[in-house]
Structures are given as C-alpha cells and as structure tokens.
Amino acid sequence: MDGILFLVFGGIAAICGLNVVLQRQPIASALSLVGVMGSLAMLYLLLGAQFIAAVQVIVYAGAVMVLFVMVIMLLNAGAERPGRGSLVAGLLGAPLLVGLLVAFSYVIFLAFPDPDPVRLGRFTKGGAAEAGRALFTRYLLPFELTSVLVLIAIMGAVVLAWREVRK
C-alpha cells in the first residue's frame, strides 16, 4: 500500500513539476506548483512527518501560493514571450541537466543501498509535540532569529510598496 501511494503521489509530483516548467501561462504554472506541494505533503505523511505535512499544506500550498496567484492576477500576467535564446543553452542545457540527474541518482543509489522499504509508522517523532519540543529547546535561538527575519521581510515588503505610493 505504501509503495502504491508513493508511486501515485510521486508520479503526480513529477508530472506537476514538469508542468510548472513547460507551461507558458504563469497561472497554469502556479496551479501545477500547488499540485506538487499537495502531493509532497502526502509523501511527508508516508514518511511519518505529520507536523511538516500540515505546515506544508497551510504555509506553502495555502499562504505562499495565494500570494503568487494574487500577484499574477494583479499584474494580469499573460503568456510569456520567448527570449532571445542562447545557442549554448539550447544545445547543452537539457543534456547537461539530464546528466546531472543521472549522476545524482547514481550517487544516491550507491550511498543508500538498503533494501528495507519505507514503512508508515516506523518514524514516530514526526508529531507536533516532538517537533515543538525540539524547536523550543535545542533550536530556540534559530527559532527566535526567524521571528526577526519575518519582521524584516514584512518591513521590506511595506517599504517597497511605500516608495511607489509616495511618488
């Protein structure tokens, strides 16, 4: 059952990821990206990380993608015009990327040869309680620093919008 679920949702993630890159309309790319994020949340559940799966749906598929879709609609972004296109990129880009993927997969299968399959329920530390305990004890300083980071991001976004209003 786990294997079937991985094949189904991993396949959806791969196809949607390909669609993100191939679509010419930004809104179609954005909706494909939501598909990738939703199926990745399912894979996180299979790996036993319920907390991260919930945060993935709420923060990524919810908040971040709503922001993207809102900007796309606000700017009325249509189909993208093709660029000038570099000859080197056109000739070498795709083969180099596929070569990179093959080399990467080779190293992975070399480094992780263990045949025992991923089982749902073997990893029991993925709940909100365990993740929260780690966040507020061992990772307290990075956690507080992220609050500063978010504050700076909010101020940056406000300043960028403010400059336009003043003109």
Add this chain to the structure above:
Amino acid sequence: MTAAGVPLSWYLALGGLLFMLGAAGFVFRRNIITMFMSVELMLNAANLTFVALAYRLDQVDGLVLAFFVMVVAAAEAAVGLAIILCVFRTRASLHIEEVQSLRD
C-alpha cells in the same frame, strides 16, 4: 518495488528530479514570476530530502530544518513578490531580458 513500500533512495531520487526541474525552469524560463516559482520548486525538493533523511536517521532535526526552510521561503516570497511588483510598475513588463538596470 513491492506493495509494502519503496526504498528510501526513491524519495531522494524524486527530490533530485524536482530540484533538476526547478533549476531547468530557473535557467530556461523568461518570466520573472515563473522563475520565482521554480525557486520554490527547488526549495520543496530540498525539504523532501530533509524529511526523508530525518526518517532514515530517526531524528527530529531534519523536520526542524524543513520547518526553517518553509519560514525562509515564506519571507522570501513576500519580499520577492514586492520586488516583482516594483519592477512591473517601472517597466510594465515581466520579461527578464528587459530588466537590465537596478535603477528606475
């Protein structure tokens, strides 16, 4: 590949595939918003790798790192989209080849 489950390396390979797709999108696309979404795709691939290795090492640390990646991605999306709005207002275009100067 049985009904019982797939090896962990398959998860990592899927992360590699998604990262490669994101990198390809960032390099080959010419729309600023689509390039930005490709960056998000790469961040998601990194998150999948973090969670898979947390499972493998039986530690919660990978999940915490994935959580931090999400926070940074959310902050980055807010600032990045504000910059895209500014670029669109000054140039009335989302084409990356028309953005060649940092000034207005």
